[in-house]
Amino acid sequence: MNQLNQTNDSTSEPAAAGDTQSNEGGRHLALPDISLIVQAKGKFTDDKNDPDRQKLLLSEAEIGIQGYVYPNVKADAFFTASPAEDEPFGVEEAYLSYLGIANGLNFYVGQKHVAFGRTNLLHNHSWLYTRQPTVISSFVAPESLIGQGGSISYVIPTNCNLFAQLDLGTWANGESGEQSDLPDIVVGPGANLTNRFSTARLWTSYPTGINNELELGGSWAGGKSEEDPLTLETDYVHLHGVDLSFRHFGGGSNRTLLRSEYFWRSGTTDSNDATAKGYYVFGNYRWNKYGSIGLLYDWNEFPQAVDLHESSMSLILTKQFSEQYYVRLQAIHGSRPDCGNYNECWLQWVWGVGPHTHNLE
Numbered sequence: 406m407n408q409l410n411q412t413n414d415s416t417s418e419p420a421a422a423g424d425t426q427s428n429e430g431g432r433h434l435a436l437p438d439i440s441l442i443v444q445a446k447g448k449f450t451d452d453k454n455d456p457d458r459q460k461l462l463l464s465e466a467e468i469g470i471q472g473y474v475y476p477n478v479k480a481d482a483f484f485t486a487s488p489a490e491d492e493p494f495g496v497e498e499a500y501l502s503y504l505g506i507a508n509g510l511n512f513y514v515g516q517k518h519v520a521f522g523r524t525n526l527l528h529n530h531s532w533l534y535t536r537q538p539t540v541i542s543s544f545v546a547p548e549s550l551i552g553q554g555g556s557i558s559y560v561i562p563t564n565c566n567l568f569a570q571l572d573l574g575t576w577a578n579g580e581s582g583e584q585s586d587l588p589d590i591v592v593g594p595g596a597n598l599t600n601r602f603s604t605a606r607l608w609t610s611y612p613t614g615i616n617n618e619l620e621l622g623g624s625w626a627g628g629k630s631e632e633d634p635l636t637l638e639t640d641y642v643h644l645h646g647v648d649l650s651f652r653h654f655g656g657g658s659n660r661t662l663l664r665s666e667y668f669w670r671s672g673t674t675d676s677n678d679a680t681a682k683g684y685y686v687f688g689n690y691r692w693n694k695y696g697s698i699g700l701l702y703d704w705n706e707f708p709q710a711v712d713l714h715e716s717s718m719s720l721i722l723t724k725q726f727s728e729q730y731y732v733r734l735q736a737i738h739g740s741r742p743d744c745g746n747y748n749e750c751w752l753q754w755v756w757g758v759g760p761h762t763h764n765l766e
Contacts, residue, residue, distance in 0.1 A: 543593020602628025
């Protein structure tokens with residue numbers, strides 16, 4: 406059954422309980438799961454500096470191949486292409502998961518989305534918005550921070566209802582964080598972590614009632630950044646994040662989500678010691694399995710120029726027609742240095758076939 410954004414309720418990360426059942430029924434002998442996810446986006450804006458204004462484009466196609474190669478060893482590979490940017494298919498993720506190598510301990514090796522922040526592990530079609538918060542694009546990556554290397558995920562034993570998980574990773578060749586072709590729009594550089602970098606994340610979840618859940622997480626990433634093209638100096642970047650989420654589960658598919666993340670980044674590409682910071686606040690209400698509404702406010706400085714900042718408020722409407730197909734509208738009013746106030750409207754269509762099994766928001 407295709408799981409494309411079907412529940413919006415999962416709090417799973419790589420150590421999800423479902424992955425521990427890999428040795429049942431000889432699943433390592435079965436044929437792999439093959440899926441296709443396609444996205445089209447239209448952006449309408451009054452910012453004349455935006456080269457993508459008033460265009461409807463096929464933004465991404467993704468092929469997923471997943472299966473067990475040995476009991477408790479799962480292989481995942483995701484290949485993506487962007488026709489809108491003339492990018493051919495390339496490897497977004499390809500990794501092995503060694504599940505349950507010890508009680509509560511999993512190991513991952515390959516190329517994958519790293520555990521940093523609350524949503525970095527998600528692919529963009531599993532987001533609850535079309536344009537992600539600008540603080541993530543400016544501080545982390547336009548979509549997700551990706552690395553090649555290995556990580557461990559450990560579920561910490563507790564004597565109460567508290568769930569706690571620790572993720573530690575060491576990586577190479579991180580996503581440079583380069584933005585799309587926006588020559589006249591001020592954008593942040595992303596993490597710009599190159600060569601080797603490390604990540605750490607600790608997150609907890611605690612039920613505050615029969616139908617309520619509270620999550621708290623902290624993340625860190627550190628490593629060398631790209632050389633400054635003018636000074637040829639290489640900086641060491643420290644990237645930090647704190648996230649807080651609250652969920653209320655009503656009757657049926659009814660659900661309310663409140664979330665906020667705060668980021669700060671020290672070490673910049675122009676070799677100064679300034680610390681840039683930013684945050685977002687997000688609320689989403691789903692009244693049934695077919696419809697949801699969200700509000701998103703984000704604000705951030707720019708790592709390369711902390712005296713500049715941008716902010717925006719978004720209204721987000723999602724219509725989920727089936728497990729394989731949804732349509733989303735995001736209306737944005739914001740302010741940024743290149744144009745002052747601006748208005749944007751994003752339309753997104755996402756459809757897929759196959760037993761797609763990403764971690765879902």
